[in-house]
Amino acid sequence: MKVGLSACSDGHVKEWVYQIDELVQVMKNLGIEPVLALHISAKVDAFSGTDEERAADLMRLYADESIEAIYDISGGDLANGVLKYLDFDVIAGSNKVFWGYSDLTTVINAIYAITGKSSVLYQVKNMVYSQADLQKKRFADYLEGNTASLFDFKYEFLQGSHMEGIVVGGNIRCLTKLAGTKYWPDMSGKILLLESFGGGSGQIATLLTQLEQIGVFDKVTGVLLGTFTNYEKEDYELSVYDLLKMHISDTLPVACTEEIGHGHDSKAIVIGEKLIL
Incomplete structure (x- = not known):
């Protein structure tokens, strides 16, 4: 299973970059091959890239037919900046589900408003935070078809x-x-x-x-x-x-x-x- 990791909102500050490596390893242990967006780490103030560049990252993940789902691992303030650059026709025609939380509320609700498609409010980086073992068990259950563990x-x-x-x-x-x-x-x-x-x-x-x-x-x-x-x-x-x-x-x-x-x-x-x- 191959998934995309995007960052439509604020870039990861240098103190958080290690979390990306940890998450990649957790996913690989679960049999998931993550494909990282080009713009994830902060480069100029809160920006990992321009609004247009971050949107292009997301659309590349949607265009890659080998990717089954997209997990946004960012949060903060900047996510609504990508909206005008997204190709909602491509999103509407995709079978991928977008996951994210916090500031990604803007992208998730925009996807529903424009396309009628559902998304998941969840931060996949929970698997490297303080409740990592619990969250890894829930996510593993989800991958095996037991959705109740993560969603109920x-x-x-x-x-x-x-x-x-x-x-x-x-x-x-x-x-x-x-x-x-x-x-x-x-x-x-x-x-x-x-x-x-x-x-x-x-x-x-x-x-x-x-x-x-x-x-x-x-x-x-x-x-x-x-x-x-x-x-x-x-x-x-x-x-x-x-x-x-x-x-x-x-x-x-x-x-x-x-x-x-x-x-x-x-x-x-x-x-x-x-x-x-």
């Missing part, structure tokens, strides 16, 4: 008791960068997944306000809250759910899970596929 997650309802729809969303800060663009997914009848690495009370509150003001909470059939990593480390009086309740009706179903987000133990979820909770 525990959840509980905070409001309501049922929701179903195609999942959109991901990182709340990165998702809102798509608002007002052609890459914004139609929210009608969708389950909106929201999670975050950074952001305090005011920052998360203002992003939820924006989502309310552009009508998102009037269109979706439910909200699934993942983890809000830094928020949950602080001693805030209001929870993320408390903030969300300021912007939604008391009839909109809301569920939460501790297994989707930026945690090193996080599981994967498919964006652009129907989910029933």
Whole structure:
């Protein structure tokens, strides 16, 4: 099995480069042959290459018929810069699935909005982080056809008791960068997944306000809250759910899970596929 490793967002700083080598070795141990994009390490500030160069990297991986899947191993701020350079006709005609997380929320939701194709919200570098053994076992199970190990997650309802729809969303800060663009997914009848690495009370509150003001909470059939990593480390009086309740009706179903987000133990979820909770 051959896969592509892309970096559409910020380039890897020199302190992180060793993680690429570790990930390549982990993949080889799993019987995977990784093909690395040309632009992964940071060269000028946060940039590994120009927006056009990073997009060209991704399209080369899509064009290579020997590659079965594409895993983006970056994160940060720059991923939405590649969108105008992507060939969505090629992406739509490909049988490859794109994987990424955090800032790649922009690419994942753009792919769904333009092509209707699903992608996976997951950071494959989890296999070299602090929960590496757990994640390698899950990924090995996935490769052997046991998808439950990586994709099934525990959840509980905070409001309501049922929701179903195609999942959109991901990182709340990165998702809102798509608002007002052609890459914004139609929210009608969708389950909106929201999670975050950074952001305090005011920052998360203002992003939820924006989502309310552009009508998102009037269109979706439910909200699934993942983890809000830094928020949950602080001693805030209001929870993320408390903030969300300021912007939604008391009839909109809301569920939460501790297994989707930026945690090193996080599981994967498919964006652009129907989910029933």
